[in-house]
Amino acid sequence: MRAVIMHGPGDVRVEDVPAPELVEPTDAIIRVDAACICGSDLWPYRGISPLKRPSRMGHEYIGVVEQVGSEVRDIQVGDFVVGSFMASDNTCEICEAGYQSRCIHVVGMGSIGTQTEYARIPWADGTLVKVTGDITPERRRSLLAASDVLGTGWFAAVAAEAAPGKTVAVVGDGAVGLLGILAASQLGAERIIAMSRHADRQALARRFGATDIVEERGDAGVAAIKEMTGGYGAHSTIEAVGTQEAMEQAIRSTRAGGHVGFVGVSHGVSLDGQELFLSGIHLHGGPAPVRRFLPDLIDRIMNDQIDPGAVFDQTLSVDDAAEGYRAMDERCAIKVMLEF
Amino acid sequence: MRAVIMHGPGDVRVEDVPAPELVEPTDAIIRVDAACICGSDLWPYRGISPLKRPSRMGHEYIGVVEQVGSEVRDIQVGDFVVGSFMASDNTCEICEAGYQSRCIHVVGMGSIGTQTEYARIPWADGTLVKVTGDITPERRRSLLAASDVLGTGWFAAVAAEAAPGKTVAVVGDGAVGLLGILAASQLGAERIIAMSRHADRQALARRFGATDIVEERGDAGVAAIKEMTGGYGAHSTIEAVGTQEAMEQAIRSTRAGGHVGFVGVSHGVSLDGQELFLSGIHLHGGPAPVRRFLPDLIDRIMNDQIDPGAVFDQTLSVDDAAEGYRAMDERCAIKVMLEF
Numbered sequence: 001m002r003a004v005i006m007h008g009p010g011d012v013r014v015e016d017v018p019a020p021e022l023v024e025p026t027d028a029i030i031r032v033d034a035a036c037i038c039g040s041d042l043w044p045y046r047g048i049s050p051l052k053r054p055s056r057m058g059h060e061y062i063g064v065v066e067q068v069g070s071e072v073r074d075i076q077v078g079d080f081v082v083g084s085f086m087a088s089d090n091t092c093e094i095c096e097a098g099y100q101s102r103c104i105h106v107v108g109m110g111s112i113g114t115q116t117e118y119a120r121i122p123w124a125d126g127t128l129v130k131v132t133g134d135i136t137p138e139r140r141r142s143l144l145a146a147s148d149v150l151g152t153g154w155f156a157a158v159a160a161e162a163a164p165g166k167t168v169a170v171v172g173d174g175a176v177g178l179l180g181i182l183a184a185s186q187l188g189a190e191r192i193i194a195m196s197r198h199a200d201r202q203a204l205a206r207r208f209g210a211t212d213i214v215e216e217r218g219d220a221g222v223a224a225i226k227e228m229t230g231g232y233g234a235h236s237t238i239e240a241v242g243t244q245e246a247m248e249q250a251i252r253s254t255r256a257g258g259h260v261g262f263v264g265v266s267h268g269v270s271l272d273g274q275e276l277f278l279s280g281i282h283l284h285g286g287p288a289p290v291r292r293f294l295p296d297l298i299d300r301i302m303n304d305q306i307d308p309g310a311v312f313d314q315t316l317s318v319d320d321a322a323e324g325y326r327a328m329d330e331r332c333a334i335k336v337m338l339e340f
Numbered sequence: 341m342r343a344v345i346m347h348g349p350g351d352v353r354v355e356d357v358p359a360p361e362l363v364e365p366t367d368a369i370i371r372v373d374a375a376c377i378c379g380s381d382l383w384p385y386r387g388i389s390p391l392k393r394p395s396r397m398g399h400e401y402i403g404v405v406e407q408v409g410s411e412v413r414d415i416q417v418g419d420f421v422v423g424s425f426m427a428s429d430n431t432c433e434i435c436e437a438g439y440q441s442r443c444i445h446v447v448g449m450g451s452i453g454t455q456t457e458y459a460r461i462p463w464a465d466g467t468l469v470k471v472t473g474d475i476t477p478e479r480r481r482s483l484l485a486a487s488d489v490l491g492t493g494w495f496a497a498v499a500a501e502a503a504p505g506k507t508v509a510v511v512g513d514g515a516v517g518l519l520g521i522l523a524a525s526q527l528g529a530e531r532i533i534a535m536s537r538h539a540d541r542q543a544l545a546r547r548f549g550a551t552d553i554v555e556e557r558g559d560a561g562v563a564a565i566k567e568m569t570g571g572y573g574a575h576s577t578i579e580a581v582g583t584q585e586a587m588e589q590a591i592r593s594t595r596a597g598g599h600v601g602f603v604g605v606s607h608g609v610s611l612d613g614q615e616l617f618l619s620g621i622h623l624h625g626g627p628a629p630v631r632r633f634l635p636d637l638i639d640r641i642m643n644d645q646i647d648p649g650a651v652f653d654q655t656l657s658v659d660d661a662a663e664g665y666r667a668m669d670e671r672c673a674i675k676v677m678l679e680f
Contacts, residue, residue: 093572094596102596102620104571231444232433247613256434256442256626266613273587273609277602277626280442286596286620 004057004115004321004338009047010329012057012322020112020120025071026089028124030063030081034144035115036312037324037336038085039174040265045325048267056113057321058338059085060147062140065128066118074125080135081128082298083121084290085109085148090126100126100291115321117340129294133302141309141337142301145179149335150297150308151290152263153179153240157187158293159261159284160236164188169225170210171250172240173201175311175335176263178208180238182308185209186300189236193228195221195249201334204310218245225253233258239285240264247271256280263288312337344397344455344661344678349387350669352397352662360452360460365411366429368464370403370421374484375455376652377664377676378425379514380605385665388607396453397661398678399425400487402480405468406458414465420475421468422638423461424630425449425488430466440466440631455661457680469634473642481649481677482641485519489675490637490648491630492603493519493580497527498633499601499624500576504528509565510550511590512580513541515651515675516603518548520578522648525549526640529576533568535561535589541674544650558585565593573598579625580604587611596620603628652677 003017020029035058043049065079075081088095088103095103107122121127131143142150153176162168162184170177170184173196184192185208193212194205202213214224226233233255239246242264250260251271262285276283300306314333316324317340324336343357360369375398383389405419415421428435428443435443447462461467471483482490493516502508502524510517510524513536524532525548533552534545542553554564566573573595579586582604590600591611602625616623640646654673656664657680664676 093570097595097597099597099620230433242613242617244613255437257437257439257629262617266617269613269617271611271613271616273582273584273606273611276611276623277582277606277609280439280626282622282624283616284622286617289597 001117002318003113004318005054006044006051006057007054008051009045012045012325014319014321019118022067022069023120024122025069026123026125027069028065028072028075028121028128029067030061030119030121031066032061032063032114032117032119032340034062034140034340035338036060036144037328037338038148039176042329043265043267045329056116058113058115059109060144061114061119062144062147068124072124075128075130079130081130082143082146082294083128084151084294086287087122087127088291089123090291095126098292099289101287101289115318115338127291129298131298131302138307138309139301141312142307143298144337145308145311146294146297146301148290149175149311150179151293152176152288154183154293154297155288155290156180156238156240156261156263156285157183159259160238161259162187162189162236165190166235167191167193167229168236168238169193169195169234169253170238170240171195171246172264173198173205174240177238177240178204178311178334179308180240181205181210182208182306186306193225193234204334207310218249221249222252242266242269244269251276251279251281254281258282259284261285311335315339341457342658343453344658345394346384346391346397347394348391349385352385352665354659354661359458362407362409363460364462365409366463366465367409368405368412368415368461368468369407370401370459370461371406372401372403372454372457372459372680374402374480374680375678376400376484377668377678378488379516381665382669383605383607385669396456398453398455399449400484401454401459402484402487403459408464412464415468415470419470421470422483422486422634423468424491424634426627426630427462427467428631429463430631435466438632439629441627441629455658455678467631469638471638471642478647478649479641481652482647483638484677485648485651486634486637486641488630489515489651490519491633492516492628494523494633494637495628495630496520496578496580496601496603496625497523499599500578501599502527502529502576505530506575507531507533507569508576508578509533509535509574509593510578510580511535511586512604513538513545514580517578517580518544518651518674519648520580521545521550522548522646524578526646533565533574544674547650558589561589562592582606582609584609591616591619591621594621598622599624601625651675655679
């Protein structure tokens with residue numbers, strides 16, 4: 001079967017690899033209907049997170065169940081499913097508390113790779129959610145977004161405690177930041193400030209519910225947010241980049257007692273303890289427990305209440321994956337969908 | 341009037357200084373009934389936070405109002421009052437959200453000094469809370485504790501979301517850590533693990549509600565907490581030290597989705613972004629908004645529901661302040677009360 005393999009920075013190939021088999025009795029095998037390229041896939045593509053060996057890529061997916069292990073109870077062959085980018089048992093204390101991405105049995109789907117025709121899904125009952133109803137092309141791409149970027153943006157907005165009456169600032173205009181805007185809007189935030197300097201992303205931000213745009217970054221960006229909020233700073237800030245500058249911008253844009261939800265995969269970030277102490281903010285984030293939100297997100301998608309799939313501005317055959325990586329790296333595409 | 345002045349590391353003197361006067365119409369002048377020495381006063385005493393010039397010391401206080409400015413409405417001459425170690429207007433958006441220690445008009449009482457016979461209190465209406473009822477010796481020392489260490493321990497427990505059904509770990513066995521235990525107990529925590537290797541502090545920890553003691557520190561301390569919590573870690577952790585080791589111990593002792601309340605004044609702490617990202621914890625802390633909790637804490641003290649004043653294991657005349665600093669520095673005393 002075909003699978004996307006990264007051999008090194010900038011070197012993405014589609015190769016023929018053996019199809020996966022059931023390993024654990026709690027596994028399922030799915031035929032991947034669509035996968036996508038994630039902002040986090042760009043870290044190794046850019047050589048910032050070097051790969052030790054050629055690696056299968058991808059962790060986002062929708063698909064149809066082909067096989068299930070002997071202990072799988074809830075998921076059946078033929079089900080159309082969405083799953084989180086982190087496989088989880090969904091029964092341990094950590095999962096029960098809603099932190100499935102830190103499940104004691106967690107398996108990152110990135111270690112398996114989903115930019116491939118078939119994929120093994122560990123903890124199928126805990127990881128996958130069955131979708132019923134008419135899967136239109138719009139809903140299909142939105143379901144794919146739910147697998148990571150929507151769930152991650154949603155978690156960021158929840159972690160930032162976006163809610164009615166609140167001003168939410170969003171640092172990062174990639175798919176996650178944009179869907180954080182959508183989430184904050186759905187959660188009833190009064191004012192949503194997108195920090196972006198790209199016209200196409202600004203337009204999508206507004207479509208998703210942003211009420212204001214700030215083009216400045218760093219200290220100037222912080223100053224702009226403060227000025228728009230009576231000198232206090234935002235109540236809630238979403239950080240969806242993962243760099244030192246973005247984290248500092250997020251923390252400094254937030255008022256004392258406010259909340260920063262950070263979901264950008266942290267790269268080389270070091271937080272000054274004294275600054276954090278004096279900031280008086282709440283800080284929460286990490287790999288999003290997408291599984292917590294999936295049933296609700298699927299409902300909203302299947303009711304056409306939200307259209308997160310609008311972040312996909314390029315759709316390619318998996319055979320053209322290398323072109324997709326290039327487009328995302330050069331920021332010509334916000335998010336690339338790969339079809340099989 | 342007499343005031344405690346620190347001239348440099350280990351050099352504390354009681355000197356005669358001019359009495360304070362009203363500066364702003366929102367000020368009050370109080371006659372200090374009692375003050376105390378704080379763990380944070382030890383940072384300059386030990387030369388870790390060098391002083392630029394001889395400085396008045398102290399930020400905790402109870403006292404009787406002697407004078408009020410023309411715009412003070414609620415506080416009257418003759419009132420017995422407790423105030424936070426951070427003066428606040430208690431009317432700005434930050435104060436209204438319960439973060440009076442980050443009030444836009446905040447004045448740290450440490451910059452004024454309360455180890456002195458009389459002290460100017462900025463924003464008297466916003467800062468001070470009147471106490472009525474019979475102030476017994478036990479209640480008096482507890483009210484003094486409310487000014488900082490009780491309020492700070494309480495904030496730490498609230499920030500750590502101590503609550504029924506939860507296991508709370510407490511890093512730091514100074515007065516704040518011990519009163520964090522008392523707070524966690526009052527908030528209904530199921531299990532409270534004090535991390536301490538001093539018999540006298542362990543005894544007080546148990547009196548305040550600790551159910552378990554862990555003597556190990558660092559990695560061994562983390563391993564002990566994990567072992568006691570089914571491998572998951574504590575739900576809630578209070579950090580009441582402020583060092584790199586204590587912060588790492590707190591973060592690593594906490595389960596994903598759990599809460600760390602950190603109130604140790606941060607010294608040389610640098611948090612690794614990736615570790616924080618992967619931990620999945622909530623992090624909240626800083627200078628405690630004691631004013632938020634004061635009315636409730638005063639009620640609990642005046643109803644003899646809590647006895648936080650038990651942290652004072654030495655009471656000295658202000659003339660013997662130098663002896664008090666020495667005793668706290670050498671950890672011969674948990675907390676020293678200074679009387680006038």
